[in-house]
Amino acid sequence: MPKSIWILNHYAVTPDMPGGSRHYDLGKELVSKGYDVTIFASSFHYSKHEELKLSGKESFKVEYVNGVRFLWIKTMKYNGNNWRRIINMLSYSFRSYFVGRKAKKLNITQPDVIIGSSVHLFAVLSAYYLAKYHKARFLMEVRDLWPQTLVDMGALSEKSIFTKAMYALEKFLYKRAEKIITLLPSASDYITKLGVSDDKIVWIPNGVDLSKFNGDYKSKTKTDQKFRILYLGAHGQANALDVLIDAARNIQDDGYSEIQFELVGDGAEKQRLIERAKQLDINNISFKNPIPKSDVPIYLTKFDAFLHILLDAELFTKYGISSNKIFDYLAAGKPIIMSCNPGNNIIDEAKCGILVPPNDPQALANSVIKLYKMDTNERAIMGKNGRKYVEKYHDIKILAQKLIDNCLK
Structure with missing residues (x-):
């Protein structure tokens, strides 16, 4: 029986959509090698600010693209960087978790490995709890150093309660991940300073088909x-x-x-x-x-x-x-x-x-x-x-x- 991989990436896209297709491309390669791949993604597109995959009262839907299974999750609409975007992130994370618990009913293969991919950490947290629920291995992928990037860009205050909570959540997830996949070549310099062993950090950058x-x-x-x-x-x-x-x-x-x-x-x-x-x-x-x-x-x-x-x-x-x-x-x-x-x-x-x-x-x-x-x-x-x-x-x-x-x- 092929190994089942779940990937939680709020912003994952299929080739018919604008954006980076990292997980679709990796998923297609994994499928060709016998893996079963499911990607949990938001149906509301992050840059077009449009609902692209669901209609009417649908709250989720399964779509297959070249063997890769996409599970589209309905999330709150937003436009711009405001409180609605935070609610959009939270709605993705909560709904992904609860839909992920229904895998058998949806005829989705139970996961052996669950990868939680940032940018935001709420998606990774959902991946962690789903991995506990399904007794699967939990891996964390760091596409952006969140919240540090937002602090360095001036979008968040380092001293705010929200930022401190995100730093604590970040460290919590690093400690519990079996492996940490980073896209940035020197992100390990940041992560190891938080007490994480360099042995469990793997650099896998973006690429192209x-x-x-x-x-x-x-x-x-x-x-x-x-x-x-x-x-x-x-x-x-x-x-x-x-x-x-x-x-x-x-x-x-x-x-x-x-x-x-x-x-x-x-x-x-x-x-x-x-x-x-x-x-x-x-x-x-x-x-x-x-x-x-x-x-x-x-x-x-x-x-x-x-x-x-x-x-x-x-x-x-x-x-x-x-x-x-x-x-x-x-x-x-x-x-x-x-x-x-x-x-x-x-x-x-x-x-x-x-x-x-x-x-x-x-x-x-x-x-x-x-x-x-x-x-x-x-x-x-x-x-x-x-x-x-x-x-x-x-x-x-x-x-x-x-x-x-x-x-x-």
């Missing part, structure tokens, strides 16, 4: 002469996209009309960014709605280069980054410009683009112009280097095997 970037994808080429640069992903505070707007204005003022930027995605800052670009009369930026994950590979063929931007925050320097978009960019085989100060410098390691200091619009503008003027063969070499790097270190097949070898056997 390279099969989506082969075949028909490789035959697609650009159809115009513009130099197009894409930013794909969240439009939030941490993404520091004002730096891109200011850089685009500098490039426009310098007369480089061939250089065009496109921002695809959503987030709390998006409408403000659109209005600011209009106020500054910037005509070399366009904003587009999020696209399904399944459309990303073909969409990337329209561009000459890609952008990744983050705030100048100490946590990125100390613990590193593992953003989904980076690995899609690398798989697409085009150069990347990164504006941040990461602890793990993928750009230099892979020799796949240009790294510029964070919060420096002129440095970003200069790098874009440098790439635009660069010989096409030199840019092609950068793209090929990035593709080789992601094939070696971030192929989802390799990461799934690492999960099996280190956590599931």
Whole structure:
């Protein structure tokens, strides 16, 4: 009988939805190796702020996608970072727990292993209690150091009662997890300071399903002469996209009309960014709605280069980054410009683009112009280097095997 894995990830998505598909991609690989995989996810999409999977009075629903079982949980609707979002988190966690107790009635295989995945810790807490209920192994996945990230970003006060409660919950869960999976390469430095043994921490970063970037994808080429640069992903505070707007204005003022930027995605800052670009009369930026994950590979063929931007925050320097978009960019085989100060410098390691200091619009503008003027063969070499790097270190097949070898056997 195949081993049954449950994954609780509030924000997990299927390929027909925008967002990071880490757990679907890993789940598909696990299914191909004989595992039974169930992903508990919210049916209310976190960036579109829409109900995408349930209708009418449905409170949950089971869906199968390429062998991966999704259990969609109805959660409270919200729009923006306010108290409703906290209720949304709590509603996911409570309902996941109570639905998870009904596994037999729903014809869902009883779990052998339950993985609770942050961002928020309430989902991990539900995974812990479900593991106790089903007498399953409990693993914790840390996609973000919560609440420390919110404290470092200024969203939470370190001294507030809520923050202190979250620190206590974080430590409680670290201590009780059999294994702790981290996406950030140096997160163990943070976790071990809380008295957790380094032996039970496993680094499994984000990756990409390279099969989506082969075949028909490789035959697609650009159809115009513009130099197009894409930013794909969240439009939030941490993404520091004002730096891109200011850089685009500098490039426009310098007369480089061939250089065009496109921002695809959503987030709390998006409408403000659109209005600011209009106020500054910037005509070399366009904003587009999020696209399904399944459309990303073909969409990337329209561009000459890609952008990744983050705030100048100490946590990125100390613990590193593992953003989904980076690995899609690398798989697409085009150069990347990164504006941040990461602890793990993928750009230099892979020799796949240009790294510029964070919060420096002129440095970003200069790098874009440098790439635009660069010989096409030199840019092609950068793209090929990035593709080789992601094939070696971030192929989802390799990461799934690492999960099996280190956590599931």
